[in-house]
Amino acid sequence: MSKLGRRLVLRGAFGATLALPFLESVGRPAARAEGEDASYAIFFRQANGVATARSSVLGDEPERFWPRSLGPLTLDSVRDRALDELSPYLSKLLVVGNVNTQAFDYGDGHARGALQCLTARGPVVAGAGGGSEAAGESIDHRIGRQLNPDGRDSWFMYAGRGSGWLGGPCISYRGPGDRRSPFHDPNEAYRNLVGGDAGLSAEAQRQIAERGRSVNDLVRTQLSRLMSRPELSRADKDRVDLHQSAIRDLEVRLSCQLDDDRVRALEGLGAAHESTDGDEVLAAARLHMDVAALAVACGVTRSVAIQIGSGNDGSTRYRDASGGLMENFHFLSHRRLSHGSDGAVIADSDRLHHQVDRHFAATFRHLLDRLSEYAMPSGATLLDCGVSCWLNDLGSGPAHARSDIPWVLAGSAGGALRTGEHVELGGGNDVNHNRLLSTIASAVGCTKDGGEPLDDFGDPSLPRGLLGELLA
């Protein structure tokens, strides 16, 4: 029996959660708070595929991403590949090959990839291209909906221009056609997490909390009255319900704060989170990760999705090895000076794409560094308790490939998932991406109504089941 299986059995036996306890924090490392299962999932999304072996307008491009062989991840297997940026964590990684998504009719490769990557759903309206919406809930929201305390929303964070292809932030859905809005400024996310200003006296905190409760009670009453109005449509009532559930009495989390250096970095970020300069965008992403790791550590959320760039990341210009700005990432991924198939060929664009992959790998490493700083009472790190995923929504850029989508998992979700390996999913070209999402969600504790592991996430027409190749 896999550890996922054993865990679920124990879960049933004790009737609740198995507690991956935690934490207190003033920066790092963490102390703990008991009685809470800390398993969680973080999704870090890159657009436009990766630089991998393929034929393009440049000729035959070499392999620059996937490990040289299946099986154990070693320094040799990832040398000169983008994954060597993650060398310190090879024993914690599970590199998953042959992840294939469904050929849903989105009418656009980026819509199909980005809107499907966490939903495993087709479009609300077929063939709508850039106007598409996904027809179902995303896995990050699904995990948060079941596992988050007090009905809190899962976290969705975004770095990059606020507009662009598919409207910018586009991977997280509350339900069919119900796209979520993200934290854009990481400082805003931090303030939301902390809940109030640090350094206040106990009396000042009491006054703030009491004022908040009084106001919240009155606003809740007003919303309840609105909710009771028979004139309101179901859609309007759903929105009132969402509003009501969003109201929180103030929690000043003095124990959940970043250290001074990071707080200064947050406050000094300015508008970098909406920049087109890749260094600034990734700096914002790293701060998002700092706050996300803290939020997970504090038990505020057990699911986070972090999206970098719009549907095709067509505005961000990452920097090359010399520090110069490249063409925007979408151009590079097409290998041409345009958002399409026309335009002049960009010389060396496959190597530049690889450089972008390295930027993302290094940024993912930052997340793993942060998660590793929080210590669990068992001696494990926060990284080990959950699973963090660096994912793409395409296999490669120019072809908008929906096969062999890169998914790099880090952390075993408390022993549920294999680590230290490069595995390839079986089944040839069969669609299995929805099963990957189910497997991740189950690994962190999501179940169906009857308590069985969640194995049916995504479009109902897709094959169900967990991916045994990934389970420990």
Next chain:
Amino acid sequence: MRRSTPLCSLALACLVGCQGFVGDTPSRPGDGERRIPEGVVVPAPQTRLARLTHTQWENTVIDLFGFDGPTGLSEALRADSLPGEAIFDNPGGALDVDEVLWSGYQRAAGVLAERATTDEAIFARIAPETGGDDRDRATRFVRAFGERAHRRPLTDDEVSEYVMLYDSASGLYGATDDLHSGVRLVLEAMLQSPFLLYRVELSSARESGTIPLDDHEIASRLSYALWDSMPDEELFAAARAGMLSDPESVAVQARRMVDDPRAEAVFVRFHRQLFDVDDFEGIAPSPDRFPDAPRDLGALAAEEHDRFVREIVFGRDGGYRDLLTSPDTFVNAELAAIYGVPGSFGEAMELVTLDPAQRRGVFTQIGFLASNATQTSPDPIHRGVFLAERIACVHIDAPPDDITPPPVIEGATNRETVANHTEQPGSRCAGCHAQIINPFGFPFESYDATGAWREIDNGQPVDTTGSPPIDGVPTPVGGAVELADAMAESTWVHECYVRHWVERTMGRHAEPEDQALVSQLAEGSRDGSLSIRELVVQIVTSRAFLHRSTREVSE
């Protein structure tokens, strides 16, 4: 909004056969069951809780407190994710309040309440001393300020609840006195009230098959449609007096309001969103190919655009055909160089008349042309798709995304390359490209990637001829100037423009019920009898605007 970036033309380069509607409102789920009387203006279903956009929220708090300028607090509110089909930022029924936004509203309320109760001038304005004790003063404040914050008179129960809140505030703000503490706590609550954050419509009494809005609901519809803000005192007074049940009185208010500077910002914002002006910032012509192009060409083009819209709409009280055909625009030295305008110019923008043989209207201006171009070449596909879909409301199915680009033809013009790519007889691409997209895009081949005029491409004369489907009929044009004239005469193009205005003023997607109003007003727009401002006045005084449908959304 969502379609505001250049489409992925690897995909766009070829389109499956064009299906769907042309020049008509797209059908939506459930439409088939609706029986809509032909030619009769009726309201369409829409939300009863239209959440304010962040721009509307910002403007509202400015007007509510009488601030001199923006608070900047709306910039900290988390951005909205808009529905895929949304062009404008105010689809009220799609804007919600989640945890993140709620906490933003809460923090902003705290800042505003503190500012209003620590600045005695503001405090005296919102809670004037008129005799009586502090509690009397507070009660009057609750009624007066509450009416403006809720945009309707408070019920007695609501007044009592706010006064109770006032009473509970003693000692909750440190050493602040009870009057200021109480007012501050009430302000925090009112600023988080759903009646401020949403434009709420609860009227339900039916009359002749529709639901007439009450006077205060009409006042708010007007003010947010025309000003993106709350009603002013004159509009409130008209609502209190019951005058807004009379369409003539509404018309008087509407005409007053479109002459107000606040309307100017709304009209400019409408056209920025309609014409994807935010995309101008992505204009980046190749420095190698265009070494003289200014680095901030996008920003200059956006300024040119805004000035042009203001000049046509407010300076000349012009109509849509003027936007489509006027050779006038604004240039500084850098834009003048691109346009080839003779004379001496500095940094400031000046009104000029361009060569009418080369330039007519907004689509022959630099912004549209350069934002729909690659770094080196014009992009007739994106130019054509934009004009067909956004301007003529001709629906084009999304393309497949597995098209392999054909080999480049050495020595070919840009047009020849695109045509070779997309118009191969019998290909999946030819249907839409040969009939719709390319005929709308090729007439603009006389403008390069910076928007400058050109007559030679790759050593050959440019070919700007085409037969775009104007009102569904292939109409030969010799170039962009003739296409602009043809569009100015097109019923579909004017209907499309009116439909967009209906979407913006109603804060929802166009629905089949809108067609009668759209058709009526489009005729006036096309024949020149309706200026843009008067067109909008006609929308906001229509039965569709002043009434609710008896159907609710998603029924």
